[in-house]
Amino acid sequence: MTVIRVRGRALPSGEQVDLYADGDRWTPDPVAGADLIEGWLLPGLVDAHTHPGAEQIADPMDEKILRDDLHRHVDSGVTLIRSPGLPGDPPPWFGHDPDVPRAVHAGPWIARHGEFFDGWGRRADPDGLPDLAAAQAARSGWAKIIADWRDADDHVPVAVLREIVARVHAVGGRVAVHSQQRSGGAAAVEAGVDSLEHGMWLDPALLHRMAAQGTALTPTLAVMQAGVPIVSAREDYPAKRWYLDGVAAHPSLTAAAAEAGVTLLAGTDSRPHGTIAAEVRALAAAGVSTHDALAAASWSARAYLGMPGLEPGAPADAVVYAADPRTDLAQLDHPLAVILRGVRVR
Template identity: 70%
Template structure:
């Protein structure tokens, strides 16, 4: 089966006519190709921060749950995910089965003793962290470090995290760092982490350095916003004050990061899975241009992971919409076609 899509392709908005030659786009016409959809074309959506495969925090990885979560992503138009932390080592079909997204992952989280979610991740002494992270990155390309935890947990020291980054880079990998403290965020940036995950309470003075050294920010803005009402209902205390102050300032931080030239990535960190549209809306609501908010969940995120867009030779992923989603982000919730690896996995005939 050879499929065909045509229409205006983002980000440039020019008309393209593409054929899927297996799992690669081509502009060479193919006789009897099935015209699946035409409209506004995106090179597939990306959720750059998701943890599929566990029914609840701390649960072990369940292969049936994993497949269900991945299908929810695809139904939302997500053709690529990055999982900076999984509840266990994924099965061989993860990221390659035809009906599931392409996937990048960091294996289990790496954390200091006494921190992070019980049942998830590996705890390690500071002396062990660089070698553990490098071994993980050598296998999968990424390592994920819990740089700080809760409002008062001590962050990973700068010399330790710097050693982790050097060790991972030496094997050709990249480091994602979870941080929600001002101190932990500073350590992540000064250590040269490749991506800051969440970044709540990050000092805005660090944004210029992030842009210069290529440290991306995955703010997971929508899940933080959803947590605010629940946290407000808790008794007063330092943890409540810390979270509410950071979460309420997070949108302004994201807008400032985009303005400073930091690469912002859209990630949901959410249950249920498949909530990427809500994250794009949150980024735009925080002050990012709709074009840039969409880039964070599509062509720019794909480029960050080394994937080209809608061009000859690129992987044959696409999402097709009836209208320009930059003019109406609600379009994102209603794709007329989702193409994954050259196959139509969702088509709404009009």
């Protein structure tokens, strides 16, 4: 099998690196005859909020759709995903086969009865949510909770969210929480969840607390902005203003989060898959520096998920560009190479 060697300036430091893939580990020890790839190096991209295989409620999941979705991720330079919610329990090859990204996941979404998409996820009354969350986190390391849903609904009570966090942390897991309401976001921050997904309408005054307690924000900007023309074209209804005004405020909230030192995670949420570059551009357009926008989609997200970057001993992932993507985000559309588990997959 061809051994891959990568050489070039690596982000985040911009320092020169020269590494060989010894199986799925980077090493500085030279291997004769290695296939040299040169350019600007990132330790692989990360999509931290994606639901491959979704938009089908079938259980078990359609493995062909799931694998096709994952191929789109790999093709865009993504070597690691986090799935905060899946249509069902994923097959054993998910996150492991040579042609699909590494993956962490929360299994099926967890929501209250009557909330969220009909037929999706596992359901309980509020008092039953901590049991479901702890059991899921024990299986896969994460639990995903829908804390609020429609604009006029109440949110999962903060006491329940606190209990979920305590129970999930007790089994060594982490909690991701969906929120698009001011009060639901405040409850999630109050409860000390590990990541706030979307965070639309979040009170910016809570950002410093999020930074201090290590609650990450996945703003999913691009997918929310993509909904604007569709929602704008509809007749007026109460949720229309809630959505449009929330999306309008979201870029400045996201930039303020970066400013406050909140860990930002880049996530694309829905179909089509493989659009992480669009989210990086949306973060940059919001006023996040290109360095920090790339961090949210690469080294910073990897660190948050427990995966080191381009260094000796680290898992052998990389994405290679012809030029510094910080000065030219269009580079993201044209990676020279994608290396996953020490193998060139693009």
